[in-house]
Amino acid sequence: QKKEAAKAPAAKFKIGIVFDVGGKGDKSFNDSAYNGLVSLAKDFKGYIKDDPANVNFGTDVELKYLEPKQGGQDREQLLRVLSEEGYNLIFGVGFMFTDSIAKVAKDFPKTHYALIDGYVPDLKDDSNLTCLAFAEQEGSFLVGALSGLMVADKPKAKVGFIGGMDLPLIHKFQAGFIAGAAYTDKNLRAKGMILGQYIGKDGSAFNDPKTAASIATTMYKNGSEIVYHAAGGSGTGLFETAKAAGKLAIGVDSDQGLGYMTNDKDPAAKEIGKFILTSMLKRVDQAVYLTSKDLIGGATLKGGYRTFSLADNGVGYALNDFNKDKLGAYTAKLDELKAKIVSGEIKVPADDAGAADFVKGLK
Amino acid sequence: MTRVNKYTLYETVAPLIGFLASMIILVVIVIIVGESPAKAADAVWKMTFSKTARVATILSTAIPLFLAGIAVAFGFRAGVFNIGVEGQYFFGGFVGAMAGIYLPLPAWLHVPSVVFFAMIGGALWALIPAILKVARGIHEVITTIMFNSIALALVNWLVNGPFSGLAGKGSLEAQTAHIRPTAAFLKLNAGFRALGWDVPDSVYLDYSLIVAMIAGFVVWFVLFRLRVGFDVRAVGTSPDVSLYAGIRVKRIQLGAFLASGALAGLVGLQEVFAIRGFYTYEIASGLGLDGIAIALIGRNSPVGVVFSSLLFAFLKQAGYGLQVYTKVPNSVIYVITGLMILIIVVTNELVSRYIRALRKKEAV
């Protein structure tokens, strides 16, 4: 082994990621982070270490991801191991890393850490920890607005939202969606026109396609034309139901429609992808990519807080070759709304109460 | 070597054979995955015994596993099949956390109080299944499974609703407020270093280690030295005989069930009071089932549970070792853990058959 190590030129940069529980393959949050790694490898001659997919474009940048088990000190331990192994930049994906990453960052002042979705108080520009947040409500507002626009001419048509685990974070998605839908379609402002449902109370809610499918069936039966999900791995149940019902669905985090349409290993996926209208993009990949790019570019990484919002395309909605025809009629209107949000003219609510007030304010 | 010693030797060798056999299977899998066994072995070594910090991490990881195991084992001893350890530590941990957050106490009193309240919480969560078992004869397996689900929903509501500690912006985690510093489980690492064991500060060897040691000792002492422990074991062996002998069977079963719950209440302490400093619904999940395996591999004895919990902790670390240093997927370690348990118990059986055959031969 020593010989091997001597042969291979040491990578100039080592970047590590510790995923959220659920890990790679969730077709959503973690995969998005993984895609960030892939782009990094491509653009900066890097490789992903021990990756079954063998992503390898050179040896300049070593990329590594790990997956913890739930509970205990596991997250902290994995962050520490990566630190000890000399990784320069380490990401913790998910709010569950909040405490552990703060502790580890203190112990390894020369390593930089980035926390996705969590919030550690009192960070400064020269901290070695950056909190990366997303304005999910803004992206959700746009897909909500799109849904509203698409059903505006059908007074009875409803829209729906399926949440995974009942968490404040997921309510952020819901609030934005409600606000957007109500904003563009006044029919939807009436009570009971925007359906909402959470799958469960624990982590398994993000991995329960059966229940998601069951909820989706009810929503479509009850008149929903479009259903948006923020339910991680459970979302697959929504998409399949959408296909069966011949109705539309909206994905989350990554461009899920594109994922389905371009999946060559999986012929059935294309059939389903047609029913995925768009996805609310939460560009975890972008966050990973941009932060790492700064490091590789030689900049000293800035600590503190960084929010990815509509303004910097950190969130958004997916427009790709497959859905551009369907969305074509609405993109202009959506761009206009986006501008209003960026300018602050529209303040998108981020929780249930805010959403209710927002809808009331529209009447 | 005397005959008895020979048999004891065989019996101790059984788990070792199981361990080795599963390691061989691991090597096979590693080869299938296309990794070199030497590299895998090195990876496991690095993450388990290569340095003090790793060894200490195994010990630290074993703490909640041990507590879960001993909680299950104590119930088993009384013939109580407590599948509800998980729900009990969800709730017990919550009650302990409340004590840690709201009781204004000095540290010397606060730490014992949160331990006490966690035990009370765990016992309370076992109370209804225990009463239903004793008074109505309703199988505890079904009630405790139900109570696990109920606990999960309940603490979820508590943490999201009335006791939500969402402070400031950006904090999106459903969690309680932070515990008072007086309730924190401080690390003992400095003490270990003073004793010559060079544990770095990053490892969680905290008060929960003491809690686990005390709990283990108390359980052993109660079971094997106290009269009430004899009653517990008698009831677990034969309720009919116990009843006949004047042991208050229902009272003992109720008490043992509650004690099992109280022990279960301790499982989440390390995570709440040492690692996180607040309570979330995610506390140490899954340990209830691990506890069953740990208790049974440890043959429901406190000493056995020490070893089996260390074994489980070792396996967990080994899994991370493979993940960090090789391309062997994390899942392999579950495969190995499951297989190892099966192989150990089967070897145990084969060895005792062999011993019986030997004895028979010697009898002629």
Add this chain to the structure above:
Amino acid sequence: MPTALPLLRMEGITKIFPGVVANDHISLELMAGEILALVGENGAGKSTLMKILYGLYRPDSGEILVRGEKVRIVGPKDAIARGIGMVHQHFMLVPPFSVLENIVLGSETSTLGVLSSAKPSAEIAMLMENNNLRVELQAKVEELPVGLQQRVEILKILYRGAEILIFDEPTAVLTPQESDELFKTFRRMRDQGKGIIFISHKLDEVLDIADRITVIRRGKVIRTLLRAEATKPLIAELMVGKPVLLHVDNPRLEAGETVLKVEGLSELGPSGAPALRELGFEVRAAEIYGIAGVEGNGQSELVKAIAYRMKTSGGTVRLMGREISLLDVRERRELGIAHIPEDRHKYGLLLPYSLADNFTLGSHHKAPYVNGFGVQNRKRIAQAARALIAAFDVRTPSELTPAHALSGGNQQKVIIAREMATKPKLLLANQPTRGVDVGATEFIYKQLVEAKKGGAAVLLVSADLDEIMSLSDRIGVIFKGKIIKEFEREATTKEEVGFYMMGEGK
């Protein structure tokens, strides 16, 4: 009548268990139309031999010949195929199944795997008719009294067409009447040309029914007697290896104050029908009161009401004048009740636990076995156990031996020693010698008489009328949950008591 070829021949059968040679080159023969009794002390190896014959154990050496033909019996299936049937010491019934299901189990009649009941029902009805063994086919076995359960067992083997019938202690749980019935069945079957092997500890029965008697001691055949040459003392001596006193010296003493007084006791049985109806009697100090009755007439409920049960549905149980039916078992024991239970495995012993633990069970919560902090005093427990082992001559390697390793007779001794050691005011002895050999029976009788001499009131419940007659000072006959008649021992005869037991003469 015996034909030239023996129906069955076992030759040189040896079977070794860890630590014990259960059968040591045993040979025996059984003719068609013969009843062979197999007797021996507890642990002599009788059951082992029969289990080998029935294919449950495999012998270490030796061979078995059926009708002169050497056979290999590796499982009950083979045995059944050779016409061997066995009624086991512990019934082999499936309690929640119906009688019909129990009988056909393993030899079902079916079409395409679907059970049919018409044909077997008819066949069984025939069998019942021919052998005078009637049972309700649809009844659940768990709801039947023991006597009927045994009929089911017999029907099971007859249904399989057995010619060689093995009965391992079949009468241990039967009443005299039921035993008589059974013996009638035996004779009927013998006359049909079947061969019967019969194991019993009751020598009177053996002399009554057997054609030949084989005595086994420590795994060896000691001698086979013809009925004509056999006497009770001879058999007993052959079994034990030394002369056995078959008579108990049981003087009547001046009875003292009333220790136990039961009045108007009423109780519902498990099925909801009344098990005890206004039952009343009293037992005084220094007397043995025997409850005679056909099993299932409320004996178990009666003993339970005195020893265990909280809250009876009616009536009172007083000990030394104090109402005890609201006290729990421990409180009752503290008041001086000791209890030799009916089923020693189910109630009497913690089988995996050491003898030391078993000897102190029931007193283990008190000084000197625990100190003031509830810590057990292992030394004192071991001491007490060793003392009892010596005093009661329990055959065991040490006080640390687990209870399950002892023979049935020795297990019973442990229980009796333990209960006597509490110096009880009232000793409940429920079937104390069931399944126990002559030597041990003698010992147990002595102990009961000792207790009485020590001033205890003894309540003896037994299905063995001889036992009742020889031990009791007074006898109460229980019938349908009521004491219907009381006798002074000297003033009655076995026949008279038996008459009342059947519910006659009320």
Add this chain to the structure above:
Amino acid sequence: MDLNTVLEFLLKGLDTSAPIAFAALGGVFSEKSGVFNIALEGIMIVTAFAIIWGSIMFGSIWLGLAFAIILGVAMAAIHALVTVTYKVDQIVSGTALNILAFGVARFLSQNVFGQETQSAMNPYAFPSWHGISVFSLLLIPITALAWFVLYKTVFGLRLRSVGENPESADTLGINVVLMRYSGVLISGLMCGLAAAVLYPSRWVSGMTGGRGFIALAAMIFGRWDPIGAVAASMLFGFADTARINFESKIPIPSQFVQMFPYVLAIVVLAGVVGKAKGPAAGGKPYEKGED
């Protein structure tokens, strides 16, 4: 509420109940033969994966189902081997299998689909009727069949006898080991059917979500009777369906709505059903007396 809505609700309730019910039926067979099977959850994890793997591999959902059944039976065979042949504690074996299954499914997924936590999409589907898989409808006849087999056939009689009193069965020449294997293997088969109604479109790690344990509870709740077990499964299934359908209309915290079926089960057990007694020899390995 019109008739259609009611029908809709009934079908959906049936569909939600079916995975629990099939697993519970499996549990009934295993436990009636005297072997506790707390590995139902683990076996379901594997069959849920296998049906997708098999369908894609063989190009047919039916072959996928057959494949799932085979793997389910294979998992069950491990349990049978360990507990019946080697007489190991049944709870230990079950627990080990649950851990093993979790790893096996993820490991296979990694190797077959290149990712640990999710399989590819399964393009093949069972015929469906009113939006639910016909397989869910099969639950009714299969339950009836299970009942018939258990109570009306030679096989059933023998199976139950070894669960009640294996010694007795043994003395009648019944092969206790064979019957117990059968019981356990049938539970593997039933877990295969459970996979068919769980979600045969895609496997996601964790998708069984504890249904195997709920099935265990349902089996006990249903007093080890096929019909009872299925009825109890329906209680859970329908309560869950009701929750999903009406949660947003109920003005109490959703967590309490979620607790409802469990609380209901306990109340029913405590108040109405009371003592449930399993097969007498359940959980105990059969020692043949010697060896």
